[in-house]
Amino acid sequence: MALAIVPTCLAFAADTLTAPIPINVAEGIIEAFWDPEISGFDEWSVDDAQAHGLNVFQNWAAVDFQWVSAPVDDPIVCMRKAFEVDCAGYDTLLVKLTAPGGARVRLIADTDTGEHASERGAENGSYEYSLPLEGSSVLRTLCIEVYAGETGPGAGWVEWVALQNASKLDLYHKRWDYSGIDWSRHVVDDSTPLTFQPVYGIFLTAAELADLREEHRQAIATTGESRFTRLAAAAKDMDFERGIAEFAKSGGSDGGRVRDLDRPVLPGGPSLAEAALVLEDRALMVAAARYALSLATSRYWDRDFRSNYPTGPADDRAFRRSYTCEDIAVILDLAGEIFSTAGRRYLMRRLSEEGVGKINYVTWKHEYIHHTNQLAYFNQGRMSAYLVLEREYPRVKPYTDLALADTVGNIENSILPDGGYAEGPGYFSAMARRNYTILKYYARARDVELPDLVPRALRSTSDYAETLASTTPDDVIPVGDSEAHLSDETLEAMVELMPGSYWQILQNKKRHAAGKELLPGKAPAPRPFVALPNLGYIASYRMLDGQPVKLLILGNVSGADHAHEDKGSFVLEFGGEVFAMDLGSTSYSDPVHQLYKHAQRHNMLVPVGTDERPAPPIKLEANVIPIGKGNKKRFEARIDATPGWEPYYERWIRTWSSPEPSTLVIEDDYALCKGAGVSFLWQTTLPCRQDGRKITITGTHGEVILNPPDDCDITIESIPMAGGASQNRIAFTRHEKVGTLRVEIRLQPL
Numbered sequence: 001m002a003l004a005i006v007p008t009c010l011a012f013a014a015d016t017l018t019a020p021i022p023i024n025v026a027e028g029i030i031e032a033f034w035d036p037e038i039s040g041f042d043e044w045s046v047d048d049a050q051a052h053g054l055n056v057f058q059n060w061a062a063v064d065f066q067w068v069s070a071p072v073d074d075p076i077v078c079m080r081k082a083f084e085v086d087c088a089g090y091d092t093l094l095v096k097l098t099a100p101g102g103a104r105v106r107l108i109a110d111t112d113t114g115e116h117a118s119e120r121g122a123e124n125g126s127y128e129y130s131l132p133l134e135g136s137s138v139l140r141t142l143c144i145e146v147y148a149g150e151t152g153p154g155a156g157w158v159e160w161v162a163l164q165n166a167s168k169l170d171l172y173h174k175r176w177d178y179s180g181i182d183w184s185r186h187v188v189d190d191s192t193p194l195t196f197q198p199v200y201g202i203f204l205t206a207a208e209l210a211d212l213r214e215e216h217r218q219a220i221a222t223t224g225e226s227r228f229t230r231l232a233a234a235a236k237d238m239d240f241e242r243g244i245a246e247f248a249k250s251g252g253s254d255g256g257r258v259r260d261l262d263r264p265v266l267p268g269g270p271s272l273a274e275a276a277l278v279l280e281d282r283a284l285m286v287a288a289a290r291y292a293l294s295l296a297t298s299r300y301w302d303r304d305f306r307s308n309y310p311t312g313p314a315d316d317r318a319f320r321r322s323y324t325c326e327d328i329a330v331i332l333d334l335a336g337e338i339f340s341t342a343g344r345r346y347l348m349r350r351l352s353e354e355g356v357g358k359i360n361y362v363t364w365k366h367e368y369i370h371h372t373n374q375l376a377y378f379n380q381g382r383m384s385a386y387l388v389l390e391r392e393y394p395r396v397k398p399y400t401d402l403a404l405a406d407t408v409g410n411i412e413n414s415i416l417p418d419g420g421y422a423e424g425p426g427y428f429s430a431m432a433r434r435n436y437t438i439l440k441y442y443a444r445a446r447d448v449e450l451p452d453l454v455p456r457a458l459r460s461t462s463d464y465a466e467t468l469a470s471t472t473p474d475d476v477i478p479v480g481d482s483e484a485h486l487s488d489e490t491l492e493a494m495v496e497l498m499p500g501s502y503w504q505i506l507q508n509k510k511r512h513a514a515g516k517e518l519l520p521g522k523a524p525a526p527r528p529f530v531a532l533p534n535l536g537y538i539a540s541y542r543m544l545d546g547q548p549v550k551l552l553i554l555g556n557v558s559g560a561d562h563a564h565e566d567k568g569s570f571v572l573e574f575g576g577e578v579f580a581m582d583l584g585s586t587s588y589s590d591p592v593h594q595l596y597k598h599a600q601r602h603n604m605l606v607p608v609g610t611d612e613r614p615a616p617p618i619k620l621e622a623n624v625i626p627i628g629k630g631n632k633k634r635f636e637a638r639i640d641a642t643p644g645w646e647p648y649y650e651r652w653i654r655t656w657s658s659p660e661p662s663t664l665v666i667e668d669d670y671a672l673c674k675g676a677g678v679s680f681l682w683q684t685t686l687p688c689r690q691d692g693r694k695i696t697i698t699g700t701h702g703e704v705i706l707n708p709p710d711d712c713d714i715t716i717e718s719i720p721m722a723g724g725a726s727q728n729r730i731a732f733t734r735h736e737k738v739g740t741l742r743v744e745i746r747l748q749p750l
Contacts, residue, residue, distance in 0.1 A: 021310055030161050034314060081142055095131075098591055102150055105147075106147065178297055202387050205444065243265055244298055247304055329387070355381070376435045426480075470484065477573075479584065501523065542661040547575040547701055551656070553626045554569045555626045558621050565599035575749065581727070583683070608676060610675050646673070649672060650671040654667070665742065670740075682730040703750060709732070
């Protein structure tokens, strides 16, 4: 009888039970929600909760669920499927699920031994919720329920359903126990002299090593110890071999399996090799080698089984694989002389097969990564590996040059003609820093001048820095999936490329806050008006009684990734504080990050009076470009924010008019296709108070006073943020389907 592959399990005949797909000796998968191509989500039924705005849908890496409101006692999510799965030999059912804080997860299984259920409060982040099967041999139906715990909006996702034989987990872990491994044939013996110099000088030059040794000398003279001596002392207790696992660096991480949190962590890193060179410490050099060899010995350089799932086409991209490649490549350079021929060739084989081979697959498969920050992550590890491999195998060199071309192309593809970057400043930081590092490594290895390799596009980003620069203690305004701070390494690289640009202002601001000496040279003063016509952002910068007033208008470039439903939103800073804010993003492991994307969490005009949550696409395939003008006194701008809102708006035109810094008028001209009215939303974490029909937002150095139209209802709602914090959402709601909503705003210094 022929073997047929069905989405989640193996079936040998229509009238027989299906079997889980084994992923190891103790576990098998019966639902692969992480892979849309083989997910069986279309075979699940979901109870209707349209009145609560529930939306359950297959996403690119999970089945997502989001709701607008939730019942108090009933489940907000209830999804079930008839399986008829042979679960003999397994004692536990597992569901990998993420739910908001305060929620409860209930699993109900109908089996040949009756109904079994389990319930527990939601854990932080992604968790494997378990249900004992109590001797059952057949799983007939599974029901997954999520109880919200709070009546407001929420979100989460479910990744897979599995069966487990807990008694066989010890056998699984013993399979990957290399704690007794002997590396004596992989490192040179004690009689071999060492020079304590890098072998290639790619990742650490002689001059940089001299600087590190001087840093160590001064620290010893001042305090009697240095970061290098502290690391050497810590390394004596590092048990590298117990950190070897099926999946590299999975011990102590919940990125893959929850049980990995209790598994031994692989300690150490390339810093061991750096410290060994500084201290000229042979034992520390051996420790660096043991770290690299242990890291390489982990079977897969992925997070977990999903990238190696039988019958599954999905991949885990190449984040962890790239980090692993770079760690090993750096140690082969800095501590290269400690390896024997066997040790060096083993690492180079693993770099070639498990490292760059699989990174290449990802770069071939996914065109989008060549236009986003992701390629810079993957290519840094790939380039690091290639530059070391080509010293041993000259035929690698053409592939190194292909990786260089990908880096140059990534910069040119992702930076817009106006110098803007569509993924947000946090992702720009990663893209710029990592690509710059790749070019630096290549220049050293090939003995060419770094400036000759840097594309002009990376040098054209000063206006982008100025547009998003924050007047608060933050570095930048956190739009899209971004945070408000850029790394020191990014700013240093950008200033090195563009001394005297606006990047230097950001770097000096950061250095001043840290009590460091400012960079020499003159940088430009903030301009009163900056526009990025390709990205779709406009910024106004003016002064009011000695306090800065910054207004940022947000549009969209078609196809922008890591974006939010915020086209037509704005950010207002005054006196060094944020009065109308953009939340940016938070950890992707926290379900609230999905809510941060919503139009209802931005300073928008949103339709009301619908069962579902009105929203445009997050990734909008349309250009939404504001137009405006301004000087030191005046500012005005206009945006047609209708694109993406077509099911709801016939039109939505927003204008900002500010004849002087103390006055701002926002007008929304709208006509609804769907809904009973609109709400003008204003988001802030600052204190708010209502006096009659006036709303006052109070900061340290100033107040912002909002005056809505007389025909609007006024509400101030406290809504949760990540980490237990909360924000104030001010809403002016007009119950008309067509019209103009005009809000007058006054800025008043204190």
